[in-house]
Amino acid sequence: MSNQQIYGFIQLITCIPPTDQQSSDPAYIPQLKINPTATATLAEEFESPISIFVYMGNLGAGKSKLASLTVASLQKNDIDNSLLPFKSGDDPRGVTNGVWMWSEPLKDPNRKRGSILVLDCEGMGGNDVTVNNNLYLFCMIVSSVLTLVLRPARIDRDQCNRLHDELQRFVNMRSPCVLPHTYLVPLELPALKCNDQEVNSDEWINRIFTINDPNNTLNTAQRDELQRKYHFIRTMMPSIDVVNLNYLPNELKSNNMTLRNMKNILREQSSKDYNDSLLNMLEKFLETQQKRLPGSNVIPALLIRPAELALFMTDLIHVINQARDPNPDELIGRCLLKRFSDEIIKTEAEFQE
Numbered sequence: 001m002s003n004q005q006i007y008g009f010i011q012l013i014t015c016i017p018p019t020d021q022q023s024s025d026p027a028y029i030p031q032l033k034i035n036p037t038a039t040a041t042l043a044e045e046f047e048s049p050i051s052i053f054v055y056m057g058n059l060g061a062g063k064s065k066l067a068s069l070t071v072a073s074l075q076k077n078d079i080d081n082s083l084l085p086f087k088s089g090d091d092p093r094g095v096t097n098g099v100w101m102w103s104e105p106l107k108d109p110n111r112k113r114g115s116i117l118v119l120d121c122e123g124m125g126g127n128d129v130t131v132n133n134n135l136y137l138f139c140m141i142v143s144s145v146l147t148l149v150l151r152p153a154r155i156d157r158d159q160c161n162r163l164h165d166e167l168q169r170f171v172n173m174r175s176p177c178v179l180p181h182t183y184l185v186p187l188e189l190p191a192l193k194c195n196d197q198e199v200n201s202d203e204w205i206n207r208i209f210t211i212n213d214p215n216n217t218l219n220t221a222q223r224d225e226l227q228r229k230y231h232f233i234r235t236m237m238p239s240i241d242v243v244n245l246n247y248l249p250n251e252l253k254s255n256n257m258t259l260r261n262m263k264n265i266l267r268e269q270s271s272k273d274y275n276d277s278l279l280n281m282l283e284k285f286l287e288t289q290q291k292r293l294p295g296s297n298v299i300p301a302l303l304i305r306p307a308e309l310a311l312f313m314t315d316l317i318h319v320i321n322q323a324r325d326p327n328p329d330e331l332i333g334r335c336l337l338k339r340f341s342d343e344i345i346k347t348e349a350e351f352q353e
Contacts, residue, residue, distance in 0.1 A: 012038045013099035030131040034317045039310035046105040046115040046306040049290035054139045057149030059123030064088035067120040072262040074106040079260040086120045096122045143180040144291040153186035164229040167236040181288045182240045189244040201242045246277040
């Protein structure tokens with residue numbers, strides 16, 4: 001338990017290494033394991049309504065650092081000087097393996113009730129592709145805000161292919177209704193620009209989802225295929241927005257600082273431009289709707305409760321481990337049915353009183 005007194009994060013999802021025999025089997029489905037300590041923390045210490053911010057991006061893009069800065073900015077209580085942020089670094093194999101969560105509930109400064117859960121997902125390209133894909137599937141389903149961290153400020157061909165393949169699974173599963181609000185977050189970009197001219201967010205997003213191949217490395221068929229995938233991504237995601245961050249101050253670039261150090265540096269005048277852009281990002285995130293019970297998007301009342309979320313995460317990992325394109329309809333239906341049953345029992349008890 002001593003580690004939890006030093007580290008504010010806890011691993012939520014672990015990737016189980018396959019045996020050599022499993023690796024050579026084309027039918028093998030990579031297995032994920034959920035940490036019951038993490039789900040118990042979620043169920044017992046977080047309160048409804050809950051917002052789930054998930055940080056994804058290419059390996060080494062800086063998503064773990066941004067997740068830590070999010071925590072530092074939202075942390076209103078006195079921070080223990082020994083409390084460490086999410087692990088980040090320059091290891092080519094990746095520092096974040098699986099999915100990690102901040103173990104303390106964070107608060108929306110504009111709301112009296114509710115919690116914010118921050119999840120840090122391993123980088124794209126840092127693991128077996130199928131393992132990566134299953135982690136991203138999980139993150140897309142459970143998040144209320146999906147943050148795609150970009151550095152450099154573009155969606156390259158490999159990243160486009162991965163996003164396309166993940167979203168295609170939602171088509172196969174016939175469950176696009178569970179997709180979250182997505183934010184593109186280009187790092188170290190003080191202003192949104194195209195060809196050195198400032199543009200609005202819609203123009204910038206249009207440019208990001210347009211082929212940029214000045215050296216003509218793609219043939220006509222490859223260009224057509226890439227543009228088709230860009231269009232598919234934009235069509236599938238229910239909403240895509242962009243919020244850019246200013247240059248990261250040099251004092252925050254170290255990977256060996258405590259969360260308290262981070263928060264103190266953010267308060268300094270030298271960090272004002274960056275901190276203003278970070279606060280603007282968080283303000284946009286907090287304007288989005290809290291996590292609803294999957295499948296209940298048209299019913300405003302069904303905001304998911306932390307205990308329901310913990311149970312749903314556990315069941316979801318079980319489903320993902322069973323099939324490459326799992327059908328979550330039964331799982332979603334079970335969640336909705338249980339909520340309705342609970343509400344009926346509660347109403348009957350109140351009536352009898």
